[in-house]
Amino acid sequence: MDIEQFSDEALMKRVSNRDRQAFQVLYCRYEVRIYNFVLRCAGSAPLAEDLLQETFWRVWQAAGTFQPQKGEFRTWLYRVALNVVRTELVRKRHLLEVSDQAIVEGVIPVPVSADDPAESLQRKEEADLVSRALGGLSPVMREIVVLRCVGGMKFSEIASVTGAPEGTLKARFHRAVAELRRRLSPEEQ
Amino acid sequence: MRHLLDRELVTLVFREFPPGSDPEDEAIWRLHLNACPDCTVKFEELQHAVSVLQGSRFEPPPPLVWARLQARIRTTSVSSPVAIDLSWIRVAFGHIGGIFLALALIAVAGSALESASVWKSMGLWPVCRELGGRGIAALFFFGTGSLLALALAPVLWWESRRSGRG
Numbered sequence: 001m002d003i004e005q006f007s008d009e010a011l012m013k014r015v016s017n018r019d020r021q022a023f024q025v026l027y028c029r030y031e032v033r034i035y036n037f038v039l040r041c042a043g044s045a046p047l048a049e050d051l052l053q054e055t056f057w058r059v060w061q062a063a064g065t066f067q068p069q070k071g072e073f074r075t076w077l078y079r080v081a082l083n084v085v086r087t088e089l090v091r092k093r094h095l096l097e098v099s100d101q102a103i104v105e106g107v108i109p110v111p112v113s114a115d116d117p118a119e120s121l122q123r124k125e126e127a128d129l130v131s132r133a134l135g136g137l138s139p140v141m142r143e144i145v146v147l148r149c150v151g152g153m154k155f156s157e158i159a160s161v162t163g164a165p166e167g168t169l170k171a172r173f174h175r176a177v178a179e180l181r182r183r184l185s186p187e188e189q
Numbered sequence: 190m191r192h193l194l195d196r197e198l199v200t201l202v203f204r205e206f207p208p209g210s211d212p213e214d215e216a217i218w219r220l221h222l223n224a225c226p227d228c229t230v231k232f233e234e235l236q237h238a239v240s241v242l243q244g245s246r247f248e249p250p251p252p253l254v255w256a257r258l259q260a261r262i263r264t265t266s267v268s269s270p271v272a273i274d275l276s277w278i279r280v281a282f283g284h285i286g287g288i289f290l291a292l293a294l295i296a297v298a299g300s301a302l303e304s305a306s307v308w309k310s311m312g313l314w315p316v317c318r319e320l321g322g323r324g325i326a327a328l329f330f331f332g333t334g335s336l337l338a339l340a341l342a343p344v345l346w347w348e349s350r351r352s353g354r355g
Contacts, residue, residue, distance in 0.1 A: 020262065027255060035250035049254050056258055130241055148203075149242035155205050166207050167196050174195035177238045 008073035016063040023063075027056055030074075033151060034081050040146040041085045043135050051088055055081045071160060078151060079161045082143065089139070133183040141176035144169055193218055193228045202235050284341065291337045298329060 003011070004025055014022035034055055039048035058080050066076055134142055147158045155173075159166045193201070200206060201218055222228050317325055 018266075020259075023262075024255075027258070031255070032247045032249050035254075036245075036247045039248065049250060052250055053254050053258050053261070057261060060258075060262060130238075145242065149239065150245065155199075155203070156207070170196035170199040171194075174199050174235065177235055180238060181234065 009068040012063055012066050012068070012073055015060065016066070023056075023060060026059070026073075030077060031056075034077065037078070037081055037146055037151050038085055040131075040134065040150050041139070041142060042089065047088075051081070051084050054088060055084045058084065072157075075153075075157050075160050078147065078153065078157075082147075082161055085143075086139075129184050130180060133180045136183055137176055137179060141172060141179065144173050145176045145180075148173060192225065193221060193231075198228070198232055198235055201232065202239055283344070287337070287341060291333060294333065298333075 003014075003021060006014075006022070006025070008026065008029070011022040011026050015026065031052065035048060035052045038051040038055070039045065042048045042051055055077075059077065062080070066073065134145065137145065143162065144158060147153050147161065148155065153161070155166045155169050158164075158169055162169070164172075197214075197218055201215070201222070204215075206215065222232055320328070
């Protein structure tokens with residue numbers, strides 16, 4: 001069986017035995033998701049690259065502590081990434097402000113192009129504005145929005161990652177979106 | 190009827206009902222949504238915001254991140270001191286302890302061998318007299334050794350398997 005078809009958990013078992021090939025497969029599987037997650041949280045590409053590297057470095061180091069019976073690898077990985085984001089940002093005393101320059105340079109992902117160019121442009125503008133507003137949210141609010149909308153995680157999984165109850169997360173998500181809408185309203189701009 | 194709560198609106202947008210929730214909740218909430226313009230507006234705004242947030246294109250990270258990570262792993266594995274496996278000490282002490290325990294049992298049993306009353310009470314005195322003191326001791330040592338080997342075999346097998354895996 002080709003190693004690329006292995007489950008995350010099977011690969012992690014190999015990684016815990018210092019199998020670099022298995023580690024590379026896992027990295028390739030999750031690099032884009034984790035990079036975009038940390039990019040949205042950190043707001044700067046160079047910092048996000050450091051955070052991505054640090055996340056997978058910790059995965060390599062702590063592979064032996066991963067217990068598949070306690071939950072999926074994906075949830076465990078996001079928990080590691082979230083811890084990295086929190087500790088690194090506090091350590092570096094980053095201001096957590098997503099700069100407009102970063103968006104202009106295309107650092108922040110823009111929406112998928114739709115068939116209609118006008119609609120595509122509109123969605124791109126919307127996404128640019130949302131990205132900018134996202135940088136103004138509190139870290140806790142931003143984490144939830146990014147985990148749900150960028151990480152594609154369910155609220156039950158986010159509850160497992162953050163340790164907060166599912167109902168609380170949903171209420172915070174709603175507040176975060178309301179805050180985003182407020183920041184995007186014409187009066188605010 | 191009361192308006193929908195924030196978390197209920199989010200649940201409806203993502204259709205993520207927590208485990209153990211009432212299956213009729215969705216139908217009740219949707220009925221309210223159809224009848225309440227305020228909640229409908231909130232729901233549609235939330236839905237639109239979520240679709241914008243989810244419609245992002247994912248940027249791949251630059252390849253140099255993987256290169257740096259590889260270099261870090263390589264450097265650490267080269268420069269880190271050789272891990273000294275001291276688990277054999279624990280195993281050795283375990284085995285030595287087992288042997289001492291067995292010897293102690295032999296000593297206790299050996300002293301009991303001297304006592305003819307023990308064998309008489311067990312009805313084995315005629316057999317003992319036939320074998321003689323040395324015969325009994327040899328039989329006892331052979332029996333105890335076999336038992337010890339049987340007891341240690343699984344431990345040694347498990348240990349060799351564990352060290353082979355590591």
